[in-house]
Amino acid sequence: MSTWTIDPAHTDIAFKARHMMITTVRGTFGRVEGSLELDESNPTASRGEVRVAAESLSTGFEARDQHLRSADFFDAANHEWIVFRATDVRSRGDGRFDLTGDVTIRDVTVPVTFDVTYLGVVPGMRGGRHLGMSARAAVRRAAWGLNWNMALEAGGWLVSDDITLEIEVAADEVVAAAEAAGAVVDEGSAAA
Secondary structure, three states: OOEEEHHHHEEEEEEEEOOOOOEEEEEEEEEEEEEEEEEEHHHHHHEEEEEEEEHHOOOOOHHHHHHOOOOOOOOOOOOOOOEEEEEEEEEEEEEEEEEEEEEEEEEEEEEEEEEEEEEEEEEEEEEEEEEEEEEEEEEHHHHHHOOOOOOOOOEEEEEEEEEEEEEEEEEHHHHHHHHHHHHHHHHHHOOO
């Protein structure tokens, strides 16, 4: 089992929803942290946790962002983190997995299954190993009680209940970084 830490500079947590039933609004969360426990010989034994700061939400339009951060939606002032904890990994072959985990928003926890593509491991820019994965899931925001909406005169709703999550994860192996730092210390000790 190897331990990895999320690389926030290269991890992208994005969502999209229909607005007024005809356009799509896209948003991202700018602050993410977490760790993964990967069993490279048996990926289905892997686990992890990812935390996303609700206040870091951005759709590119500040008035909308403030509304989404408010008690009508994420209530970021009282619920700082959106948390995903992996509970089950099933291989679909060819580097594809069904990753199920508990997603907690506003103290409500709902299981969500992501379609994950493992993109591989490469040498990191600072030594150690760096991995990449893509994940996608469709959820209904009402499952977390995110029910605010407005009826449209022409019929339908201002904001769709169906949300698509699209995630690009990059992570750095923790052990390799610690070993590399230890090797530098050992070399310094040997020279003394």
